[in-house]
Amino acid sequence: MSNTLTTLTEDVTLAVWARAIGPSELQAMLSAASRPGIISFALGLPAPELFPRDALLRAAASVLADDMRSLQYGPPSSLLKRQIVGLMEQRGVACHERQVFLTAGAQQGMNLLARLLLEPGGEVLVEEMIYPGFQQVIEPYRPNLLTVRTDSATGMGISAVESILGRGLRPAFIYAMSCGHNPLSVSLSLWKRKRLAELAREYRIPIIEDDAYGFLYYAESSVPPIKAFDDQWVYYVGSFSKTLAPGMRTGWIVAPEALISKLSIVKEASDIDTTTFSQRTIAAFLEMEDFNAHLAALRLEYRKRRDTMLHSLRDNFPPEAQWKVPGTGVFIWVELPGEVNAAALLKSAIEEERVAFIPGGAFSVNRNHQGASCLRLNFSNSSPDLIEEGIKRLSRAISRL
Amino acid sequence: MSNTLTTLTEDVTLAVWARAIGPSELQAMLSAASRPGIISFALGLPAPELFPRDALLRAAASVLADDMRSLQYGPPSSLLKRQIVGLMEQRGVACHERQVFLTAGAQQGMNLLARLLLEPGGEVLVEEMIYPGFQQVIEPYRPNLLTVRTDSATGMGISAVESILGRGLRPAFIYAMSCGHNPLSVSLSLWKRKRLAELAREYRIPIIEDDAYGFLYYAESSVPPIKAFDDQWVYYVGSFSKTLAPGMRTGWIVAPEALISKLSIVKEASDIDTTTFSQRTIAAFLEMEDFNAHLAALRLEYRKRRDTMLHSLRDNFPPEAQWKVPGTGVFIWVELPGEVNAAALLKSAIEEERVAFIPGGAFSVNRNHQGASCLRLNFSNSSPDLIEEGIKRLSRAISRL
Numbered sequence: 001m002s003n004t005l006t007t008l009t010e011d012v013t014l015a016v017w018a019r020a021i022g023p024s025e026l027q028a029m030l031s032a033a034s035r036p037g038i039i040s041f042a043l044g045l046p047a048p049e050l051f052p053r054d055a056l057l058r059a060a061a062s063v064l065a066d067d068m069r070s071l072q073y074g075p076p077s078s079l080l081k082r083q084i085v086g087l088m089e090q091r092g093v094a095c096h097e098r099q100v101f102l103t104a105g106a107q108q109g110m111n112l113l114a115r116l117l118l119e120p121g122g123e124v125l126v127e128e129m130i131y132p133g134f135q136q137v138i139e140p141y142r143p144n145l146l147t148v149r150t151d152s153a154t155g156m157g158i159s160a161v162e163s164i165l166g167r168g169l170r171p172a173f174i175y176a177m178s179c180g181h182n183p184l185s186v187s188l189s190l191w192k193r194k195r196l197a198e199l200a201r202e203y204r205i206p207i208i209e210d211d212a213y214g215f216l217y218y219a220e221s222s223v224p225p226i227k228a229f230d231d232q233w234v235y236y237v238g239s240f241s242k243t244l245a246p247g248m249r250t251g252w253i254v255a256p257e258a259l260i261s262k263l264s265i266v267k268e269a270s271d272i273d274t275t276t277f278s279q280r281t282i283a284a285f286l287e288m289e290d291f292n293a294h295l296a297a298l299r300l301e302y303r304k305r306r307d308t309m310l311h312s313l314r315d316n317f318p319p320e321a322q323w324k325v326p327g328t329g330v331f332i333w334v335e336l337p338g339e340v341n342a343a344a345l346l347k348s349a350i351e352e353e354r355v356a357f358i359p360g361g362a363f364s365v366n367r368n369h370q371g372a373s374c375l376r377l378n379f380s381n382s383s384p385d386l387i388e389e390g391i392k393r394l395s396r397a398i399s400r401l
Numbered sequence: 402m403s404n405t406l407t408t409l410t411e412d413v414t415l416a417v418w419a420r421a422i423g424p425s426e427l428q429a430m431l432s433a434a435s436r437p438g439i440i441s442f443a444l445g446l447p448a449p450e451l452f453p454r455d456a457l458l459r460a461a462a463s464v465l466a467d468d469m470r471s472l473q474y475g476p477p478s479s480l481l482k483r484q485i486v487g488l489m490e491q492r493g494v495a496c497h498e499r500q501v502f503l504t505a506g507a508q509q510g511m512n513l514l515a516r517l518l519l520e521p522g523g524e525v526l527v528e529e530m531i532y533p534g535f536q537q538v539i540e541p542y543r544p545n546l547l548t549v550r551t552d553s554a555t556g557m558g559i560s561a562v563e564s565i566l567g568r569g570l571r572p573a574f575i576y577a578m579s580c581g582h583n584p585l586s587v588s589l590s591l592w593k594r595k596r597l598a599e600l601a602r603e604y605r606i607p608i609i610e611d612d613a614y615g616f617l618y619y620a621e622s623s624v625p626p627i628k629a630f631d632d633q634w635v636y637y638v639g640s641f642s643k644t645l646a647p648g649m650r651t652g653w654i655v656a657p658e659a660l661i662s663k664l665s666i667v668k669e670a671s672d673i674d675t676t677t678f679s680q681r682t683i684a685a686f687l688e689m690e691d692f693n694a695h696l697a698a699l700r701l702e703y704r705k706r707r708d709t710m711l712h713s714l715r716d717n718f719p720p721e722a723q724w725k726v727p728g729t730g731v732f733i734w735v736e737l738p739g740e741v742n743a744a745a746l747l748k749s750a751i752e753e754e755r756v757a758f759i760p761g762g763a764f765s766v767n768r769n770h771q772g773a774s775c776l777r778l779n780f781s782n783s784s785p786d787l788i789e790e791g792i793k794r795l796s797r798a799i800s801r802l
Contacts, residue, residue, distance in 0.1 A: 011605060011633070012518070012605070012607055012660070013518075013571075013573070014517055014518060014663070015516070015517060015518060015519060015520045015523075015573075016520065018516070018517045018518075018663060018667075021663060021666050022662070022666075043474070045473065045474055046473075048469040048470055048472065048473045049469060051469055051472045051473075053465045053466075053469065053472065054465075056465065056472070057461065057462055057465045060458065060461050061458055061462075064454045064455075064457065064458045065454075068449040068450060068452055068454065069449055069648075070648060071449065071452045071454065071457070071646035071647070071648035071649065072446065072447075072449045072452075072646070072647060072648055073444070073446055073642075073647045073648070074648070103672075104505060104650075104672040104676070105672055105673060107669075107670070107671070107672050107673045108671060108672040111670065111671055111672070115416070115419070115541060116415055116416060116419045117413070117414075117415060117416060117419075118416055119416045119417065120521045122416075133669070133670065133673070136666070136669060136670035137670055139670070140516060140667075140670075170414075172414070172416075204412060204413070206413055232412070241474075245472035245473070245678075246472070246473060246474045246673070246674070246677070247470075247471060247472035247473055247474070247475070247674075247676065247677030247678045247681075248472065248676065248678055249505075249672065249673075249674065249675075249676040249677075259413070261423070262415070262419060262422060265422050265423075265537070266419075266541075268508075268534070268537060269508070269512065269534065269537035269538055269540070269541075270508070270509060270512055270671070271504075271505040271506055271508050271509040271512070271650060271672070272506060272508045272534070272647070272650075273647070273648070273650065274650075275505070275648065275649065275650040275676045275679060276647070276648030276650075277646075277648045277649055277679065278676060278678065278679075
């Protein structure tokens with residue numbers, strides 16, 4: 001394959017940014033972790049046994065029976081947009097159907113927003129450790145990254161944001177993940193959410209708020225996203241991928257109404273429509289079923305898996321290892337002593353113990369050694385039994401270091 | 402709305418290319434033509450009554466029953482890729498599963514290819530009249546367009562292409578639509594297909610071949626696409642949108658194997674996966690049903706609609722109007738005398754006669770007056786009765802000019 005790639009690079013002239021790209025670390029993980037017998041804590045996959053397959057089939061049957069336009073090109077589903085307004089209300093965000101824009105998942109939502117906001121070579125304000133999929137979104141623009149640290153208890157360093165903006169720098173936008181931070185699993189403090197919204201208003205810099213995991217909270221109630229504190233400058237990105245099924249590829253943006261027509265244009269240019277059949281099937285599902293009961297069952301099971309992993313970590317991991325209890329999302333972030341090389345650990349963990357995770361370095365935007373001794377562990381995609389077994393295996397791999 | 406947009410532009414700093422964009426002419430048409438009582442020849446919509454809804458529901462039920470991963474993130478369906486290899490073979494193209502890349506329709510296929518190949522401000526070689534969706538794909542790059550004329554009998558002006566390349570210009574790629582040209586409905590001659598493939602090889606310039614309509618041919622057999630004459634330099638873009646259902650959002654690219662891993666990366670960054678549920682439902686449909694029989698029925702009905710429109714045009718349109726019989730695709734391109742303003746005609750056609758089409762000027766890449774007296778008429782989305790009635794209405798609108 002590397003031979004063929006060399007040939008390609010010699011032959012076709014690719015855009016400069018695209019010449020160096022190769023399969024992402026996540027893709028390599030996906031392939032390694034999908035081998036039979038491997039217990040994988042690597043990816044942020046939901047539990048497929050919890051997908052409401054029967055109910056989705058009933059919903060699909062009803063839209064196919066009722067309306068031949070369920071398979072046609074067409075305007076975004078008004079019913080689904082109204083239902084999303086209701087879901088946002090549950091998260092403490094008041095919005096109107098006209099502010100809701102449907103996308104092929106959260107990843108596309110971020111992509112369309114970046115396309116509207118970012119110039120080639122432009123500036124973006126991000127944390128030092130972020131979701132690699134967002135790095136992929138902005139990579140073609142070869143942006144200049146303004147970075148801030150993340151506090152392990154309260155999230156994104158807001159005084160650093162303030163200092164950057166105070167120095168006169170004007171990034172195209174700030175990328176923030178207030179709930180279920182990927183990979184650090186920290187929750188942005190309520191005070192910081194409010195302050196970040198204020199800074200966005202004050203400096204007129206939009207925030208792209210990635211709330212892919214926001215509905216997966218494990219306390220009695222959820223903390224409102226940043227969007228709840230500013231209607232104009234926060235562009236909220238949500239998704240059904242983690243709460244219903246990623247294979248439907250449906251998510252949404254909540255943004256000021258004036259931005260929606262611009263989003264329609266970049267969306268049409270990207271892929272015309274969000275899968276009409278998915279939109280309508282999800283809308284019918286939300287009409288016919290009790291989505292809140294489904295969410296409650298999902299939270300209960302994921303909380304059980306989280307607690308199983310926390311107990312297993314406490315019982316098996318070395319005493320120097322540190323982690324916090326995630327209140328939202330599907331990851332636990334484990335810090336091992338600084339001398340540990342998590343990338344090397346992954347290799348031996350897969351080869352000798354048949355267990356996988358993502359080494360922290362994969363999330364560093366600066367490609368320095370940040371997070372090099374850390375592990376991101378997913379708990380949503382393994383049964384409690386497999387979680388216990390996998391953490392034991394991982395502990396053995398660590399003890400052999 | 403224009404007030405709000407002004408406010409937006411004052412407030413948020415959008416990327417330069419995005420500041421001027423507004424709803425596309427096609428979007429405005431979609432909205433006007435969807436009013437009740439309007440007979441619309443405007444958009445390239447397939448006939449929804451021909452969607453195989455029952456068979457697709459059986460296919461969906463089987464994938465949901467058999468495999469919970471049908472709703473999960475996951476690698477592209479190998480089965481569907483193998484089936485596409487078979488479909489390509491029917492079009493005279495020999496390829497391997499490893500050269501097939503699944504996309505959310507042809508639009509996304511062109512988008513991902515442009516993202517890999519085109520630099521901001523780069524050069525692209527196109528015909529003077531093309532599918533506006535392709536103009537939208539390249540617009541964010543603010544490209545320099547090298548244009549060639551299209552012969553109404555044999556298609557793209559190949560000697561002009563040769564002259565451009567001979568002068569030393571090296572566009573990032575050539576965009577070509579060899580079958581069922583949108584909007585001109587001409588078929589590229591066999592000789593020109595071969596010659597274009599030779600030029601691509603000789604000058605090492607890739608061709609993006611948009612074959613969205615290639616399976617909708619009305620002769621006994623189809624002419625092979627340009628891809629059949631070069632395996633290395635032609636990137637073929639295909640789709641199930643016109644042959645099965647656009648609401649599934651599934652299409653494909655056939656490209657050299659070395660390009661596929663790069664495509665995987667831009668795809669992952671765009672929207673992670675092509676809707677897994679759609680991929681698997683289509684694959685199950687192709688396993689369970691006789692797709693060739695479905696295609697044959699589709700061609701028979703569309704050929705009937707095409708012939709109905711041709712007869713109605715002959716019986717009703719003024720003798721100065723000119724058109725050719727399209728051998729492939731879903732459009733008839735009608736040239737009215739040069740003094741006719743098709744955009745003004747559309748206004749009166751909708752308001753006074755309740756019939757819609759797309760004025761030719763919407764397809765001109767140079768935004769000069771090319772095609773200003775021409776109409777693009779779709780025949781796939783109206784029953785033969787409505788086609789006869791719609792052409793009569795349109796003739797009345799023309800006679801009042």
